[in-house]
Amino acid sequence: MAAVRRGDAERYRELVERHERRVYAVAWSRLGNAALAEEVTQETFIRAYRRLWLLGDGAKFSGWINTIARRVAINFGLRHRRELNKRERWALENADQSTKENSAVETGPLHTPETLRQTLAELPAAHRECLVLFYLEGQSGAEAAAALGISEAVLRVRLHRARHAMRERLEEKLEGSLVKLRPAKTLVPAVMAGVLASSTTKATAAGLGGTALGALAKFTPFKFLFSFFAAASVLTGIFLQWLFMRLESRNFLDRDGFRARLFRRSSRWWILWFALMMLVIWTLVPWFVLSSLHRGESLATFYLVLAGITSVMSSIMARRLKIIRNRYFIGIVATNLLFAVFCLMIGLGWIPILWTAYFVAVQMILMSFTFSGRPMRADYNLFLRSVEGMLKNVEPVMAEPAKRHVFNNSELFDFARFLGNRWLVNDFRLMNNGLVLRMSPVNMSLWHFSLAFFAFGSQGSKLILQRDGTVSVTMHKRDRRALRQLRGENPSPNGELENRVAAAAESAWQKFRVQDFAAAERTLGQVPESEVFVQPLAKSLSTRLQRAFMIGIALFTVIQTFEINQLLHIKSGFTISDQNLSEQNYKLAMSNLKTAKTEEKRFYALGAAAKESFVAGKTEAAQNYAGELMTLLPKYKGNWNYGNAIQDTNLVYGRIAVREGNIEAAKKYLLAAGKSPGSPQMNSFGPNMTLADDLLKKGERDTVLEYFMLCRKFWKMDFGKLDKWMHEVMDGKTPDFGANLFY
Incomplete structure (x- = not known):
C-alpha cells in the first residue's frame, strides 16, 4: 500500500491479483452474470486506485474494496436491469441453449434451470411427485394429496423431507460451484491498463508543478538559490510593509493624535508578525513539500489538510457576515472560501498544482478592489x-x-x-x-x-x-x-x-x-x-501603491505561469531529418569525451558518445563505449547521472541487438532501461524512446507497454504523454515520440 501511494502503480498489480477472485464473487452474487461481473471487477479496482488516498489503514483494504464492488454492482444492476431481465427470460424459455451458453461463460451451474431439474431428478420419486404437484403445478395441499392418494398430513411430511433433501443437494452443488467461481480469464492486464491511464491523469492534474519541484530539489544550486530567494522575499516583504505603514501613518491629519499613535504602535507588531509568518512560510512549508516530493510522496494529503483548515476558518468568518457586510470583509471571506475550494480540487487531483499561480492572480485582483475598505482609523473602540x-x-x-x-x-x-x-x-x-x-x-x-x-x-x-x-x-x-x-x-x-x-x-x-x-x-x-485622513483611503498614496503592487503581481504570475507551461509542453511534432545535425551531435559527443580528463567526467560523456556513435553507424565503437560505461556504474550509484547511464547503456545494447536481429535480447535491454531510477533530466523530460520505437516496428507491443509502466516510476511530469502513447500502442498504432527520440 505504501509503495502504491508513493506512485508505484505497478505494485498495485499485487493487490489486484490477491483480491480479484473475491471482488468477482461479490459482483457475481449481485448480478448473476459473468460478463457484467467482470466489468464490475475491473471498474471496482480502477475506482479503488483513484480513491486510495481515502483509505487510512492499508490493512482494511479487503473490506473496503468489497464495499466498492458491492456498490458498483448495484449501480450496474440498475443500469442493465432490462438486459438482465431479458437474459433471465431467455434462460427460462430456452433451457438447453442457455445451459450451453452458460457452460461457455460461467464457472459452474449456479442456480440455472437445468441445475434445478438435475437436482429434482436425483430425489426419490415420492418426494419428486410431491414437489412437482405442489410447487410447479400449483395445486393445493388437498388437491395434491388426492392426486397421490394420500392424506394431507402425509403430504406435509413428504414435502418437508423433500424440501430438506432438495436443500442439501443444492447446497452441495452451490458449494462446489462457488469454490470454482472466478473470471473466465484473469482481469489483471485490463485492470492495470485502466490503472495506468488513471495514474497518468492523476499525475498530470495533481503533480504537474510538484514533480518539477521534485526534480529541481535534487540540485544543490537550486537549494542555494531557493534559500537566497526565500531570504530576499522575506526582507523585501518586510521593507514593503514598513514603507506602506509609514505612508499610512503620514496620511493622518493629526500625526501626533491618538489615532496616529495607536496606528504606529500596532504597525510595529504587525510588521513583526508578518516577518515571523514569512519565515514560517519560506522554511517549514517548502521543507515539508520538497522533502515529500523527494521521497516520491503525493501532495494530495497536504492540500486536503490545508483545505480542511481553511474551510473551518472560512466558515467561522462567514458566520460574521450576519453582522459585518462591508466590502472589505466580504472580500476576505470570498478569497478564503475560494482558497479552500482550490486546495480541495488540487487534493482530489481535479486541477494541476500549476494552477496555484492563477489562483494567486485572482486573489490579488479581488483584494485590490476591496482594499480601500480596510479598517485603518484606529478608533473603533x-x-x-x-x-x-x-x-x-x-x-x-x-x-x-x-x-x-x-x-x-x-x-x-x-x-x-x-x-x-x-x-x-x-x-x-x-x-x-x-x-x-x-x-x-x-x-x-x-x-x-x-x-x-x-x-x-x-x-x-x-x-x-x-x-x-x-x-x-x-x-x-x-x-x-x-x-x-x-x-x-x-x-x-x-x-x-x-x-x-x-x-x-x-x-x-x-x-x-x-x-x-x-x-x-x-x-x-x-x-x-x-476629519481623520489627509486623503480618503481609496485615493491615498499607500492604497494606490498597494493596489498597483497587487495587480502587478497578478499579471506577472499569470505571464510567468503561461510561459512555464509553454516550455514544459514540448512540441510532439518536432522531427529531425537533417543529416548535418546528426553529424554535429556526433562531433560534439566525441569532443566532450576527448576533453574528459577525469573518470567522473568520462562517466558523464560516455552515454552521449555511445548513442551518437550508433546513430552515426559506428556500431563497434558504440558497443565499446556502452561497455565502458557499464563498468563504471557501480562506482557512481549516488551520482545524479546514474539513471541516465543505466538508460543509455541498455539503450545502445538494445538497438544493436535489434540491428542484429536478436529481438529477445533487445526486449530484455528495453525493460532493463525502464528500471532506471531516473535522473533530473529523465524525471522532467522523460526517457529516450528510440529502442521502444525500434521494437514497435518489430511488433513487440506488449514489451513496450510494460516499458511505459516502468517509466511511470520516475517520469511523473509526462503531461499525459505516456497515457496517450499507451492507448495508441494498444490500438495498434506507433506513437509519434517527438523530442523523446533525441534526449
Whole structure:
C-alpha cells in the first residue's frame, strides 16, 4: 500500500491479483452474470486506485474494496436491469441453449434451470411427485394429496423431507460451484491498463508543478538559490510593509493624535508578525513539500489538510457576515472560501498544482478592489472614543416598562449590522435575553483584527442589546490596560465608562430605529474620513501603491505561469531529418569525451558518445563505449547521472541487438532501461524512446507497454504523454515520440 501511494502503480498489480477472485464473487452474487461481473471487477479496482488516498489503514483494504464492488454492482444492476431481465427470460424459455451458453461463460451451474431439474431428478420419486404437484403445478395441499392418494398430513411430511433433501443437494452443488467461481480469464492486464491511464491523469492534474519541484530539489544550486530567494522575499516583504505603514501613518491629519499613535504602535507588531509568518512560510512549508516530493510522496494529503483548515476558518468568518457586510470583509471571506475550494480540487487531483499561480492572480485582483475598505482609523473602540470625548453626552431615555417594545432577533441584528459595518463590533452570540456583541479592541491593529475572527471567547469587551431596548456593556481588563498605556494615566472607573458607553449606544439605537442614521453615527462618535485622513483611503498614496503592487503581481504570475507551461509542453511534432545535425551531435559527443580528463567526467560523456556513435553507424565503437560505461556504474550509484547511464547503456545494447536481429535480447535491454531510477533530466523530460520505437516496428507491443509502466516510476511530469502513447500502442498504432527520440 505504501509503495502504491508513493506512485508505484505497478505494485498495485499485487493487490489486484490477491483480491480479484473475491471482488468477482461479490459482483457475481449481485448480478448473476459473468460478463457484467467482470466489468464490475475491473471498474471496482480502477475506482479503488483513484480513491486510495481515502483509505487510512492499508490493512482494511479487503473490506473496503468489497464495499466498492458491492456498490458498483448495484449501480450496474440498475443500469442493465432490462438486459438482465431479458437474459433471465431467455434462460427460462430456452433451457438447453442457455445451459450451453452458460457452460461457455460461467464457472459452474449456479442456480440455472437445468441445475434445478438435475437436482429434482436425483430425489426419490415420492418426494419428486410431491414437489412437482405442489410447487410447479400449483395445486393445493388437498388437491395434491388426492392426486397421490394420500392424506394431507402425509403430504406435509413428504414435502418437508423433500424440501430438506432438495436443500442439501443444492447446497452441495452451490458449494462446489462457488469454490470454482472466478473470471473466465484473469482481469489483471485490463485492470492495470485502466490503472495506468488513471495514474497518468492523476499525475498530470495533481503533480504537474510538484514533480518539477521534485526534480529541481535534487540540485544543490537550486537549494542555494531557493534559500537566497526565500531570504530576499522575506526582507523585501518586510521593507514593503514598513514603507506602506509609514505612508499610512503620514496620511493622518493629526500625526501626533491618538489615532496616529495607536496606528504606529500596532504597525510595529504587525510588521513583526508578518516577518515571523514569512519565515514560517519560506522554511517549514517548502521543507515539508520538497522533502515529500523527494521521497516520491503525493501532495494530495497536504492540500486536503490545508483545505480542511481553511474551510473551518472560512466558515467561522462567514458566520460574521450576519453582522459585518462591508466590502472589505466580504472580500476576505470570498478569497478564503475560494482558497479552500482550490486546495480541495488540487487534493482530489481535479486541477494541476500549476494552477496555484492563477489562483494567486485572482486573489490579488479581488483584494485590490476591496482594499480601500480596510479598517485603518484606529478608533473603533467605544471606550476609546469615550475617553477621547468623541461620544455625545446623552442620557438614556427611560420609558415605562409597560410601553416598552420587545425586540425580535431581526430587529436586534439590524442594529448589530449598523455597528459591525463600522467595525465597532466583530462577533455575536444570540442569547434568550438579547444579542451579545464583542466590541473591537482598543488596539485595533490588523493583527488584532485577524485574531478577532477565529473564536468568540471571553477576551474582549461586550455590548449587549437587550430585547427591551436597553443596552449594557462590560469592559475587559485588556482594553482598560491599553487605555492607560495610551493616555499615561488611569481612565475613569469601569462603571462610569460603561454607563457612558451604554447610554451612547442606547441613544444611537433609538435614532437608528427612526431611520436617523446620521444622528446615530454622531452619537457613537463616528466622524467622516475627511476629519481623520489627509486623503480618503481609496485615493491615498499607500492604497494606490498597494493596489498597483497587487495587480502587478497578478499579471506577472499569470505571464510567468503561461510561459512555464509553454516550455514544459514540448512540441510532439518536432522531427529531425537533417543529416548535418546528426553529424554535429556526433562531433560534439566525441569532443566532450576527448576533453574528459577525469573518470567522473568520462562517466558523464560516455552515454552521449555511445548513442551518437550508433546513430552515426559506428556500431563497434558504440558497443565499446556502452561497455565502458557499464563498468563504471557501480562506482557512481549516488551520482545524479546514474539513471541516465543505466538508460543509455541498455539503450545502445538494445538497438544493436535489434540491428542484429536478436529481438529477445533487445526486449530484455528495453525493460532493463525502464528500471532506471531516473535522473533530473529523465524525471522532467522523460526517457529516450528510440529502442521502444525500434521494437514497435518489430511488433513487440506488449514489451513496450510494460516499458511505459516502468517509466511511470520516475517520469511523473509526462503531461499525459505516456497515457496517450499507451492507448495508441494498444490500438495498434506507433506513437509519434517527438523530442523523446533525441534526449
